[in-house]
Amino acid sequence: MRLIASDIDGTILGHDGKISDRTVAAFQDAADAGVDIVFVTGRPPRWLDPIRERIGHLGTVICSNGAVTYDLATESVTASHLVPWEVVADVRAIVRGLVPEPYFALESLTGLHVEPGFLKPDAPLAAAVVPTQLLPQMADGGIIKLLAVVHHGSPDDFLELVRPRIGGLLAVTHSAPRSAMLEMGPPGINKAVTLAEYAAARGIAPADVVAFGDMPNDIEMLGWAGAGYAMGGGHPEALAAARLTAPLFEDDGVAQVIEARLAALR
Template sequence: MRLIASDIDGTILGHDGKISARTVRAFAAAAEAGIDIVFVTGRPPRWLAPIREQIGHLGTVICSNGALTYDLAEEKVIDSQVLGWDTVNSVRSIIMGIAQEPYFALESLTGFHVEEGFLRGQVVARGVVPVDALTPDMAQAGIVKMLAVLHAGTADEFMKLVAPAVSSLITVTHSAPELALLEMGPLGVNKAVTLARYAAARGIDAADVVAFGDMPNDIEMLGWAGAGYAMASGHPGAIAAAALQAPRFEDDGVAQVIEARLGAAG
């Protein structure tokens, strides 16, 4: 084990925004043992406070499902893959033609642009920019993720409807357990692709990577890593795709696996 790659939400971070003390200790022990640690998330850079403040991680974070790599210490983007406006416009048109009342948003290098109806009563968070419409000039800000939401149904149902129609144009996945929200990024980009590039730059083979995740946007990463652990509390698709399973999030599953592997190594 030379590299630990972990998802954040539902894997080490709960709905209350807390990371357990046991998990914090496990990551600290891994770092002390000289193991490289990288977090791989669908989150944008502005939502990385939990790992900075609770774990003390100041290294690299792979954000936006692989479309963006961020240096927490320097607070700067290291690398990004972006969507062209033609793709965004085409995908939006296709989804509007097959789904009932979809609403859209764009995550860019400068903020989160949401059209009216997307949030539906939710509090506008820091970095969120409500807009009257999504327009071509937003591509100049570097679009790293496109989101579509339905205020009815499930993400699995929405994914089943949309993926066949847009998968030749864009990478589509989801990480929303209770909301029909799809996350779409540059074609061919996912967590595994960017993690593989990160590992290769450090001379680390997939066989030496331990990865943790719980949702469909983790599937490729869990399959690529030499030891890919799906959380027992995770999405059935992630569990089916992973060769290994960690105990439930509620039982500090990630910490249990790290502790066991460090003990075996010792």
């Protein structure tokens, strides 16, 4: 075990926004043993405070499902894959032709742009985000993700409907267990692709990587890593993609696996 790659939400971070003390200690013990740590998330760079504050991680975070590589020590983007406005416009038109009342948002390197109707009034970000029309000039900030939501149905059904129609325009996945929201990023880019580049640059083979995840946006990463662990209770497709299963998040599953693997190295 030379590298631990972990998803954040639902894997080490709960709906209450907390990371357990046991999980914090497990990552610290791994780092002290010389294991490289990288977090691999659907979150954008602006939303990494739990990792910084609780784990004290100041290294690399692979964000936005692989579209952005971010250095927490310098608070800077070190690599990115961008989506042209023309592709955004084409995909929006396709989705609008498939479902009634879809709403869209853009994640860019400079922030979040949300159109009216995307957020429900009781959504956590609703009070902090001013809705606006999505415009071509937003591409100047470097678009890294197009989000689409419908306020009905399931995320799995929405994904199954949209992904075949998008073709190679964008990579489509989801990570929200209850909200029918899709995350669409640069074609050919996912967590595994960027993580593989990170590992190769450090001479680390897939066989030496332990990865953790729980949702469809983790599928490629769990299949690529030599020891890919889907969280017990995770999405069925994540569980099917992984060779191994970690204990439940509620039981500090990631910490349990790290502790056992560190003990085996001694």
